[in-house]
Amino acid sequence: MSFSELLDKYINFIINVNDINVISYVTNFVFEDMENLPFVIKEEMNIYQETIDKLEKEYKKLVDEGEDTKSLVDKIRNDRFTNPFVLRKLESTFYISASKNLQEIRGGLIGFQRTHFIQEFLVYYTLLEAYLRDILRIILEIKPDILISKDDKNQVITVSEVVENRDRILDWIIEKRVYSWKSFLGYINYLTKKAGYKFQITKDVKQLLEEIEQIRHCIVHNGGRVSKDFIQVSRLTDIKEGDPLPLGKELTKQVYNFTRQLAFMVYIQTATKFFNKDFVKAKVDNYYIKLISEKLLLI
Incomplete structure (x- = not known):
């Protein structure tokens, strides 16, 4: 696994979320009134x-x-x-x-705008989820001993599974791990605990993470309506169960900014820990990667 592959994953993610953000701007402009x-x-x-x-x-x-x-x-x-x-x-x-x-x-x-906000949110969520899984694959391929856990005794692997996957047993184990976390917070906790990553998870950030997960659940599993679980984590106070999910510009903007920030933090720490990239020196010497400007580097 090369650094260029990591970089491509990050650049493709940024391009995709930016494309959706532009489409959102145009759509809102058209259907605002x-x-x-x-x-x-x-x-x-x-x-x-x-x-x-x-x-x-x-x-x-x-x-x-x-x-x-x-x-x-x-x-x-x-x-x-x-x-x-x-x-x-x-x-x-x-x-x-x-x-x-x-x-x-x-x-x-x-409701054109409401429908678009739902689509925009789901695309951001899906892109971030796929990006984080891609990065986790890169990390685990470089340092597979991260897979070793005290919880291994609870992991059951049958003989038939080993035989069926004998030619790619490590890849298969990695895939099981990649799809084992069920939330962004779970992903962050895993990298913090197993790979020594550092994230500033304040109370507000944790609440936003929980809110994002529940918004997705409401859209996918509850017909776009407010659920009891969403009410418990939401910062909103004037909602009740069964209401249409209050998606709008402000929330989708927060989700867009959050996805970019989390993607960048994961990218920077992966490049530093596993590819020995010195971002401080890169900023000073301007030798890092010409595809990434200093402005993007400092987001």
Whole structure:
């Protein structure tokens, strides 16, 4: 494993999160106020909305009267003139009405900004998760004795697993370790304990870490709604269970900044500990890596 591979992992991560950040800026600029949409797009959206409102009322009437909705649903799905936007929005309505816990028929335009904030958050989370796993692979390949732990007695490896993976047994063990941590805080604790990394985990940082994990859980497992666990770790006080998850510019900006800061701290310490890079000397002599400017080096 070479230093250039470590550097590539870091650079690719930065490029990816920056691309998402730029897209977020543009998306928010477009959808901040629907009135700012170009006339052609706005007019088309209004037509779609009129269709959605009409069909939702018809569907809700059938539901309230206990009538069969299958014929209406089939008509909408089979109509070749039904726009995908209208179809997907109505499909959400149909599914919600079929749930005992989500009886509300949600009309109105799709929440473009809210949906984008959810997508932006999940991409940041996924990119950071993948990056940290890549770095952990690099660390464990260079220094596999980190794998040795007093908890090994609780790790069961069967003979069949050894036989099936005999040609790459170390790689297989590394992969098991890489996917063993379940949170960013768990990853940080592992590197601190096993590799001597140093992170400044203040009370606020710990709370943000816990909040990020619970936000992801709410999006992926709770339909984007506030859960009891999220309320327990959230800094917000005016939320209740079942509310739409309060994602917005401020929170996604914090997540973006956090992912970059954690990625950089892990990168710097990995380069220093395992590749003998002297960042102080690099700053003075300007010999480090020309792809990384002094400004980026000091983030």
